Amino acid sequence: MEWIQQLVNGISLGSIYALIALGYTMVYGIIKLINFAHGDVFMLGAFIGFYAIARWEIGFFPALIIAMALCAIIGVVIERVAYKRLRNATRIAALITAIGVSLLIENVVIYFRGASPEAYPEVLPETSINILGVNISSISILILAVTIVLMILLQFIVHKTKIGKAMRAVSLDPDAARLMGINVDNTISATFAIGSALAGAAGVIFGVYYTRIEPLMGVLPGLKAFIAAVFGGIGSIPGAMVGGLSLGVVETVVSALGFSLWRDAAAFVILILILILKPSGIFGKNTREKV
């Protein structure tokens, strides 16, 4: 029964990767930019949630919503200030800018509050539920539930709402989207807002689950979520979900088998394998339009 326990842990970790990976993949889908500052938005979400819970003494859900809202705004500001003017620049210029934004965010946070870690307050009752003889912590269940709700919400926005359809249209063909009357700039901002809000949610969830946060906490999960997005097929929303969950489970299984030192390496091995075997990822699109 211990492996079920491990599976649950893997899914919890994978949920966090998946939520971050969604932002990577959506932004890449629409402006073909790997937003390396995305992991830092995740970190900001964790800190916003921390201050909301510890200082303002509000509950988990209000803190989650505040973190998502502020991260959405931060995401839009990053896009408008740093990336917008680079729309027609080379990919490498945009990529270097993204790395610069990432370092800037990390150092601004360190400047204002120092580099020391913070212990996340216990905001949720730590109980465990016994399912079929397996003890599963209530936090794991909550994380999974929040992730599922957010993913359903995202699917709804992307497929059923006007802004979601505009997002898909712009990512397929920006000029044709303009001809429909779609405001491409606003649509790109909306994509950043949604992706950053999901990263913010992941940050709060991470804090509650792992209870320790610090200003550089976004680097490794950010990188791994990026790998998860590539694994799922960069640009594909279902790909990011499946990629994130798979990576979480693989890492946990690798640790559980006694190779915990190899845990971080697993992600990079997956990246190398996917780049060799199927660079477009599992949900990657190979379809070409008919002309």
Place this chain on the structure above:
Amino acid sequence: MLKVDNIDVFYGNIHALKDVSLEVNEGEIVTLIGANGAGKSTLLKTLSGLLKPKKGVVLYQSQQIGGKPAQAIVKNGISHVPEGRRVFSTMSVEENLELGAYLRNDREGIKKDMANVYELFPILGERRKQPSGTLSGGEQQMLAMGRALMAKPKLLLLDEPSMGLAPLIVKKIFEIIKMVNEQGTTVLLVEQNANMALSIANRAYVIETGKIVLSGTAKELQESEQVKAAYLGGL
């Protein structure tokens, strides 16, 4: 309705349109014919706001629209069916049509117009849930036209609708262009297929390397020796 006055358009250093003037009156079908690279698509892109003219004015219903953003122009009633159809390939036929009505909020009207498009192109109705990238070239052309019509345009810009299609399909597409025009939409039609274009147009312009070199009624151009030699050759 539309009056283009002495516009110049550049791609970086490339001077793609040189002092181009042209006029489209309400209710007309006007065609612009020219060889590859003459500047036909560039002109349509300038009219729909994808490109900005460096010089000159574009008057639409007595309003200067040259250089305005595309969404403002669509809102004013100009829809552009781009070269190569440019349908949103992974989205369904129905979603493509919905995007055509992006700036409209009248649910009932949109529903009605969608039904009209399905009546005009029954094959689109049969394929409404299918990803548009799986349609044939002719079907994609129909979808691109239906999508543009969903914006309820007063002026429809068509860029080479016959490109790459079998003669029978081309004939059908042209019949529909005529029908749309008879229902009250003014049409500016860009074509390399001069024969077909002149057969349905009221007036025509000929463009060569970024300059308008000839204009007149469709009949005049059909009989012009210059046009016969350059564009109606082999017939």
